[in-house]
Amino acid sequence: MKTAATKLRSKEPFCIARFPGEKELNFYQNPTANDQNKGDSFLVKGWITNDTTYYYASAYGSELDATKAEKVNYSEDIPTETSFETYSANFNSYQHAFANTSVKKVILSRIKLVDISTKFDLLAYFERLESAHPNALVFMLLHPTEGLWIGATPEILISRKGNKYTTVSLAATQRISEKEYHWGAKEKQEQEYVSAHIRKSLAKNGIENFTESRPATAEAGSVAHLKTIFEFEGDNRDLDFLNIADQIHPTPAISGTPVSKAIDLINATENHLRRLYTGYLGRISAQSIDLYVNLRCMQVFPTKMVLYLGGGITQESQLEDEWDETEQKAKTLLKQING
Numbered sequence: 071m072k073t074a075a076t077k078l079r080s081k082e083p084f085c086i087a088r089f090p091g092e093k094e095l096n097f098y099q100n101p102t103a104n105d106q107n108k109g110d111s112f113l114v115k116g117w118i119t120n121d122t123t124y125y126y127a128s129a130y131g132s133e134l135d136a137t138k139a140e141k142v143n144y145s146e147d148i149p150t151e152t153s154f155e156t157y158s159a160n161f162n163s164y165q166h167a168f169a170n171t172s173v174k175k176v177i178l179s180r181i182k183l184v185d186i187s188t189k190f191d192l193l194a195y196f197e198r199l200e201s202a203h204p205n206a207l208v209f210m211l212l213h214p215t216e217g218l219w220i221g222a223t224p225e226i227l228i229s230r231k232g233n234k235y236t237t238v239s240l241a242a243t244q245r246i247s248e249k250e251y252h253w254g255a256k257e258k259q260e261q262e263y264v265s266a267h268i269r270k271s272l273a274k275n276g277i278e279n280f281t282e283s284r285p286a287t288a289e290a291g292s293v294a295h296l297k298t299i300f301e302f303e304g305d306n307r308d309l310d311f312l313n314i315a316d317q318i319h320p321t322p323a324i325s326g327t328p329v330s331k332a333i334d335l336i337n338a339t340e341n342h343l344r345r346l347y348t349g350y351l352g353r354i355s356a357q358s359i360d361l362y363v364n365l366r367c368m369q370v371f372p373t374k375m376v377l378y379l380g381g382g383i384t385q386e387s388q389l390e391d392e393w394d395e396t397e398q399k400a401k402t403l404l405k406q407i408n409g
């Protein structure tokens with residue numbers, strides 16, 4: 071069995087994933103497009119709804135070889151960094167939409183570039199990242215068309231253990247703090263847009279019997295969010311979970327409200343392609359499902375890390391606060407750069 075490092079050098083697509091609350095790493099390889107019948111696999115889907123879904127096959131017995139990792143010399147151009155001026159102009163376009171259309175919330179994302187040396191040890195970085203974020207899905211994957219990606223995401227899209235399914239509404243952001251968290255009306259509203267969307271999406275799938283927790287603070291890396299947990303029961307054979315995932319996704323946590331107008335506004339406004347950012351990814355098997363929204367992630371080039379960072383904007387949002395929120399989110403990935 072080739073190691074992940076060998077695959078990285080030879081540019082063969084692979085994926086390493088460490089799931090929340092677990093210690094062991096999961097390895098996957100040989101992705102194929104739209105092949106749902108691969109058995110135990112790891113699927114990866116991009117932001118654009120009709121993007122190809124890739125299914126990586128499970129590769130038991132693989133191992134990390136941290137001494138031999140080299141970055142993939144990925145040929146595509148490095149995306150342009152989003153300046154504060156560009157971010158600010160996009161923020162103003164959104165404010166214009168709030169004043170003149172039915173749109174109430176839209177996620178604005180930006181790109182931050184970070185220099186790395188050609189000697190930077192990616193596998194050692196991955197190991198630091200996974201030990202720093204035990205409650206996130208931490209992954210590193212080489213995608214057949216989108217290059218090398220690394221992330222540590224806290225947001226469940228849909229999970230199943232036995233016949234119990236879970237999805238969450240995760241939105242609103244504060245800096246992580248030792249003190250008690252207080253959430254204002256603006257933050258509660260931002261998160262409620264997501265919860266309302268999930269209730270509606272479950273109902274559309276005929277799922278009326280779900281339980282819903284009260285919104286509570288959930289810390290994730292360098293920030294804290296409001297989180298509501300939705301649970302329902304279903305027989306694996308009867309529930310088409312990928313269909314449910316595609317109904318729920320993209321939630322107003324990563325698109326906005328109303329969803330389809332927010333998607334159009336994002337695609338018309340943001341200056342970069344989101345690629346895998348705000349898509350979804352995770353493992354599926356006969357026993358369980360663990361799909362996550364792809365947040366707190368980056369695309370890696372030989373001398374640059376390209377971070378994709380976003381946050382929800384509403385009419386009450388303040389430009390500097392929103393920019394600062396994306397800077398805080400960046401720390402999830404940046405704190406572990408210097409071993």
Ligand SMILES: C=C(O[C@@H]1C=C(C(=O)O)C=C[C@H]1O)C(=O)O
Binds near residue numbers: 295
């Ligand atoms: C869009 C991101 O995060 C999402 C947006 C949040 C917000 O608007 O406060 C909070 C959590 C995530 O659902 C991101 O991290 O890039």
